Amino acid sequence: MKLFRTLGLGFMVGIFLFLAACGGSDNGSNANGSSPLNIAFLPKAINNPYFDTAANGGKDAAGELKGTFKQVGPSEASASEQVTYITTLTQQHVSAIVVSANDPNALAPALKRAIQQGIKVVSYDSDVAQDARQLFINQANSEDIGRIQVQTLAKQLNYTGEIAILSAASTATNQNTWIQFMKDELNKPKYKNMKLVKVAYGNDDDQKSFNETLGLLQAYPNLKGIISPTTVGIAAAARAVESVSKGGKVLITGLGTPNQMRKYVKDGTSPSFALWDPGQLGYLAYYAASALVQGKIKGQPGETFDAGKLGKKTIENNNVVLLGPPTVFDKDNIDEFNF
Incomplete structure (x- = not known):
């Protein structure tokens, strides 16, 4: 009986060790050892053609990176409602929040709490306070x-x-x-x-x-x-x-x-x-957030990361990543674009 108890204890310890080793999906790792891409976009308002197009770009990037994408937000531009969504996303432990701010300072306390919980924060389109995010994806200068x-x-x-x-x-x-x-x-x-x-x-x-x-x-x-x-x-x-x-x-x-x-x-x-192309803005924002989540960058000036079809991007001063110069549309070129 003593030998059986000893073997039983060793067997149980072995089971626990085996489960811990196989528990990658529970502790936030993919098969390749990187963190999962559970990235949420929070625009100024949903059902806005501009942000809908940006969201489509984010979805495209998520597909390429085998991550998940979701977009939540107020039906009308409201900083206070954005704060509520940030709190909810933090409680859901998403891996990153990509946000376009209705007010840079009103959102800051909630975003800082998200960062303290290990969530990466990337602003796009409209920035938040610099100490409340790791990166700002700026559509152009x-x-x-x-x-x-x-x-x-x-x-x-x-x-x-x-x-x-x-x-x-x-x-x-x-x-x-x-x-x-x-x-x-x-x-x-x-x-x-x-x-x-x-x-x-x-x-x-x-x-x-x-x-x-x-x-x-x-x-x-x-x-x-x-x-x-x-x-x-x-x-x-x-x-x-x-x-x-x-x-x-x-x-x-x-x-x-x-x-x-x-x-x-x-x-x-x-x-x-x-x-600019808002679809490319959303696409770039998702790639930047994924690079942060997976530890490929820390969000410091001078770092570079892969942005899929947009190529390599460099983080500039104030932790800003630029998409590129704006395009002027007129009757001569407008029919060349569909977004």
Whole structure:
């Protein structure tokens, strides 16, 4: 009996050791020894064509990397609701949160708690506070984005007339950065006959952006152009201008997707506008998050990582990864794009 008990104890210890060795799926390792890719995207708002396109890019990357992808978020742009989603994702122990912030500071405490629990945090499109994420995937150089929108409208208006800006939320990091560069561009001597009369906010909501545009047209009867650096706002502004028969009289530019703006480009309401490919932005964000999760990078300037079809990417100052320069779309090239 003593021998049996001894053998039984040794047998049980062996079983426990065997289970521990085979428990890779439980302790967060794949067959190749790397961490699983359970990555969640949290955009400013869901059911937004821009973020839907970015999500498709993320899904493509997940397929290539054999990871999982999901997207959650508020139906309307709301920093407080984003905080709730961050808390839930943290409780679910996702491996990474990829977030576009409605407010850089409001989200920071929740994101820091996620990082403390070992979750990787990557911001994309609109940054969060730098100490609340490991990487920011920037669609393009912020200065280039801001200045190109002014330059585009100025050429259309022959550098003369009153203009307005229709932004998203007043707290949106990317919008405010771009607008600051717009204002700086407008201070150059060649724009002396152009005047910025107002910055309005549509909160990335279609109806509010539409109404804000109508308000601008009523308050400033001599308005010649509107810059809307948001895909929701630019389409709503174009529609609003046409609804009061001012298409081609008050020109619209900013940041939009070719599919939503094709009609307005061809009828002259928005002769040209700019954007990058949001699908590639989501694709790059997923690859960056996966590199962090798998320990291939720590998120430090100078590090490089593989980004699939986008090639090698380098982390720049302030832990930023750039997608590339924006593209200007007009009637000559818009039919070449489908997103």
